[in-house]
Amino acid sequence: MSQPNARRPATLASLAAELGVSRTTVSNAYNRPDQLSATLRARVLEAARRLGYPGPDPVARSLRTRRAGAVGLLLTEALSYAFRDPVATGFLEGLALACEQAGQGLLLIPVSPSQPDVTTVHQAGVDGFVVYSVREDDPHFLAVLERPVPTVVCDQPVGIDGVDRVGIDDRAAMLGMARHLTGLGHRRIGVLCMRLGPDAQDGRADLLRQEQTSYPVQRARIGGLREGFAEAGVDWADVPVHERFEHSVDAGEAAAAELLATHPGITALVCTSDILALGALRHATARGLAVPDDLTITGFDGVPEAERAGLTTIRQPVREKGQVAGELLLERGERNRPRQVVLPTELVVGTTSKGPREARFFSGW
Amino acid sequence: MSQPNARRPATLASLAAELGVSRTTVSNAYNRPDQLSATLRARVLEAARRLGYPGPDPVARSLRTRRAGAVGLLLTEALSYAFRDPVATGFLEGLALACEQAGQGLLLIPVSPSQPDVTTVHQAGVDGFVVYSVREDDPHFLAVLERPVPTVVCDQPVGIDGVDRVGIDDRAAMLGMARHLTGLGHRRIGVLCMRLGPDAQDGRADLLRQEQTSYPVQRARIGGLREGFAEAGVDWADVPVHERFEHSVDAGEAAAAELLATHPGITALVCTSDILALGALRHATARGLAVPDDLTITGFDGVPEAERAGLTTIRQPVREKGQVAGELLLERGERNRPRQVVLPTELVVGTTSKGPREARFFSGW
DNA sequence: ATGAAAGCGCTAACAT
DNA sequence: ATGTTAGCGCTTTCAT
Numbered sequence: 142m143s144q145p146n147a148r149r150p151a152t153l154a155s156l157a158a159e160l161g162v163s164r165t166t167v168s169n170a171y172n173r174p175d176q177l178s179a180t181l182r183a184r185v186l187e188a189a190r191r192l193g194y195p196g197p198d199p200v201a202r203s204l205r206t207r208r209a210g211a212v213g214l215l216l217t218e219a220l221s222y223a224f225r226d227p228v229a230t231g232f233l234e235g236l237a238l239a240c241e242q243a244g245q246g247l248l249l250i251p252v253s254p255s256q257p258d259v260t261t262v263h264q265a266g267v268d269g270f271v272v273y274s275v276r277e278d279d280p281h282f283l284a285v286l287e288r289p290v291p292t293v294v295c296d297q298p299v300g301i302d303g304v305d306r307v308g309i310d311d312r313a314a315m316l317g318m319a320r321h322l323t324g325l326g327h328r329r330i331g332v333l334c335m336r337l338g339p340d341a342q343d344g345r346a347d348l349l350r351q352e353q354t355s356y357p358v359q360r361a362r363i364g365g366l367r368e369g370f371a372e373a374g375v376d377w378a379d380v381p382v383h384e385r386f387e388h389s390v391d392a393g394e395a396a397a398a399e400l401l402a403t404h405p406g407i408t409a410l411v412c413t414s415d416i417l418a419l420g421a422l423r424h425a426t427a428r429g430l431a432v433p434d435d436l437t438i439t440g441f442d443g444v445p446e447a448e449r450a451g452l453t454t455i456r457q458p459v460r461e462k463g464q465v466a467g468e469l470l471l472e473r474g475e476r477n478r479p480r481q482v483v484l485p486t487e488l489v490v491g492t493t494s495k496g497p498r499e500a501r502f503f504s505g506w
Numbered sequence: 507m508s509q510p511n512a513r514r515p516a517t518l519a520s521l522a523a524e525l526g527v528s529r530t531t532v533s534n535a536y537n538r539p540d541q542l543s544a545t546l547r548a549r550v551l552e553a554a555r556r557l558g559y560p561g562p563d564p565v566a567r568s569l570r571t572r573r574a575g576a577v578g579l580l581l582t583e584a585l586s587y588a589f590r591d592p593v594a595t596g597f598l599e600g601l602a603l604a605c606e607q608a609g610q611g612l613l614l615i616p617v618s619p620s621q622p623d624v625t626t627v628h629q630a631g632v633d634g635f636v637v638y639s640v641r642e643d644d645p646h647f648l649a650v651l652e653r654p655v656p657t658v659v660c661d662q663p664v665g666i667d668g669v670d671r672v673g674i675d676d677r678a679a680m681l682g683m684a685r686h687l688t689g690l691g692h693r694r695i696g697v698l699c700m701r702l703g704p705d706a707q708d709g710r711a712d713l714l715r716q717e718q719t720s721y722p723v724q725r726a727r728i729g730g731l732r733e734g735f736a737e738a739g740v741d742w743a744d745v746p747v748h749e750r751f752e753h754s755v756d757a758g759e760a761a762a763a764e765l766l767a768t769h770p771g772i773t774a775l776v777c778t779s780d781i782l783a784l785g786a787l788r789h790a791t792a793r794g795l796a797v798p799d800d801l802t803i804t805g806f807d808g809v810p811e812a813e814r815a816g817l818t819t820i821r822q823p824v825r826e827k828g829q830v831a832g833e834l835l836l837e838r839g840e841r842n843r844p845r846q847v848v849l850p851t852e853l854v855v856g857t858t859s860k861g862p863r864e865a866r867f868f869s870g871w
Numbered sequence: 872a873t874g875a876a877a878g879c880g881c882t883a884a885c886a887t
Numbered sequence: 888a889t890g891t892t893a894g895c896g897c898t899t900t901c902a903t
Contacts, residue, residue, distance in 0.1 A: 196628050196652070199631045202629070209565060210629040220605065231589075234589040238584075241586065251611060265575075
């Protein structure tokens with residue numbers, strides 16, 4: 142379009158012809174400086190500058206060497222969304238770090254929302270893929286699996302044969318959260334979770350939907366909660382679980398409003414992400430509910446904003462996830478690392494959780 | 507690497523041979539479905555599945571078609587830093603949007619900090635580059651210019667021949683800020699700016715350094731301030747300008763401390779970014795200075811966090827910058843758009859600016 | 872230290 | 888509707 146040298150006049154071959162040397166020599170001038178005399182090399186490079194030869198074409202080189210020098214990244218959502226989600230940006234930061242260290246490019250695969258156009262996956266010139274938290278039956282993910290390059294998954298899907306994975310123990314983390322809450326005395330709780338299916342379906346999610354979700358992470362988190370509350374004798378069928386397709390503070394606020402309208406008696410609202418929890422917090426404030434006195438609210442992730450808000454949450458090492466994903470893919474240290482990495486999480490008790498009023502009476506004496 | 511089909515057994519040619527058809531036919535089955543009968547196409551695709559042929563190799567196709575299907579992005583800093591900077595992520599969001607709409611991948615070029623290893627630029631298989639706010643003499647940028655593909659610059663460098671640019675009028679924006687401050691009565695000010703050179707040089711920047719900076723954006727912003735204060739009779743030689751290499755809230759805090767220690771008499775602290783201003787704000791709080799009563803503090807960018815803090819600042823459309831950069835590169839609408847796009851900015855008067863005490867006496871009667 | 876030959880895997884004319 | 892013929896620009900044995 143408008144580059145000064147927007148033609149592609151010179152090629153390695155034309156340069157070689159011009160100089161009266163072989164293509165090998167020109168190639169060596171760029172790739173194996175020790176294979177030719179310094180003077181000849183200088184002559185080649187000078188001629189290149191003079192003729193506007195930009196150096197070996199990367200695509201042609203990739204074809205020949207069978208290495209693209211880049212890793213592809215497939216994200217759940219529209220690319221533009223990822224940059225707004227603090228968890229995703231944390232992951233990206235770590236992954237970018239790993240790529241930097243390995244001198245590899247990071248190719249973000251564009252996914253037109255809900256458009257099953259998989260060509261962008263097919264057309265990606267990469268040496269491997271990192272897949273970040275996508276649905277099990279995501280068509281783009283299936284397209285990735287067809288490509289004859291290594292793949293590393295972060296979080297979900299789980300249990301894909303021959304594919305490395307980095308994640309956390311979502312179930313155990315939420316079990317810990319459940320025990321924290323039952324320990325405080327909570328028995329009547331509500332749950333706000335992220336999308337459970339490919340379709341936008343906001344509102345209460347029944348048991349079947351909870352179990353059949355195509356998002357194993359949500360299943361594991363809900364499962365951990367369920368187990369923890371079962372230990373305290375709570376029948377999960379009575380626990381309202383509300384899902385929200387969109388992941389945003391606004392969505393969390395709306396979901397909290399909805400859930401509290403139908404279940405005003407709950408004493409704790411457990412959210413499967415901090416973003417949703419921040420929305421719930423906002424709703425509580427708007428409605429005049431004191432947190433944690435009138436209502437306990439908890440999150441998941443440990444994003445900076447949640448920390449600032451004093452949210453009780455599960456902190457997970459997002460950045461490290463990204464870095465490990467990259468290292469796993471780039472085989473740093475020649476694959477003596479396990480193919481399945483589970484990173485630790487930590488329960489952070491903030492100022493948004495406390496025993497319910499009834500329980501406090503008890504503990505009063 | 508552990509992909510189930512990690513070999514590369516089948517190629518288009520082998521598939522064609524297997525089926526007893528020509529390579530063209532197989533190619534058409536993928537790229538021009540209308541060029542062959544539905545039954546033959548089905549037969550081809552079935553054989554492909556059976557033989558584990560993953561479809562045409564993207565690199566080979568790119569070599570042939572001379573299109574990589576991706577745009578490269580060169581950033582100022584280490585990639586991993588970009589995801590922490592709200593201005594950069596806003597830009598990325600917009601750029602990603604444009605790429606999504608065009609079905610193009612976005613290749614992030616890794617830049618090992620301060621390492622002049624330009625090979626990653628050379629090895630990038632892209633159809634064009636977007637360059638985000640880099641130093642004029644950045645070696646990576648120079649490498650980009652050598653590549654025979656179109657390039658769009660955001661912000662800086664400026665005035666590169668034949669290269670499109672999207673930016674704002676930094677000088678005019680800061681002139682507006684200066685007039686806002688002089689209008690309030692400020693005459694003794696200090697300035698906190700971002701790095702002015704390739705080397706980490708924290709501390710006071712003299713006139714020469716201000717003028718010779720390799721960052722045109724900083725020069726323009728400082729220039730606008732200078733002009734505005736000249737209108738009010740302020741001699742710029744008396745104005746302390748402190749630069750900071752690192753761009754972070756902490757850096758802003760430290761710089762503010764430094765500047766106020768040597769110039770306790772200033773009534774306003776003008777920062778060339780919100781991040782620095784947030785740091786200055788923190789220092790003021792720590793030191794017990796009331797803002798804006800004891801000290802006026804202003805920023806630049808209009809990031810969400812600044813808005814929350816009520817900062818007086820210049821709001822610039824970061825996201826749109828990214829989108830326009832992408833569109834410019836991808837020539838949406840066949841280049842009837844200007845090659846130099848200047849987006850509007852807006853002075854946002856928050857709660858951190860107010861006239862100095864002396865002036866307030868005046869305006870009292 | 873330099874060159875000749877072969878081919879990476881594909882698509883685009885141009886036939887038929 | 889399908890096949891034939893040429894490369895895209897490069898690296899890499901293997902000779903010299």
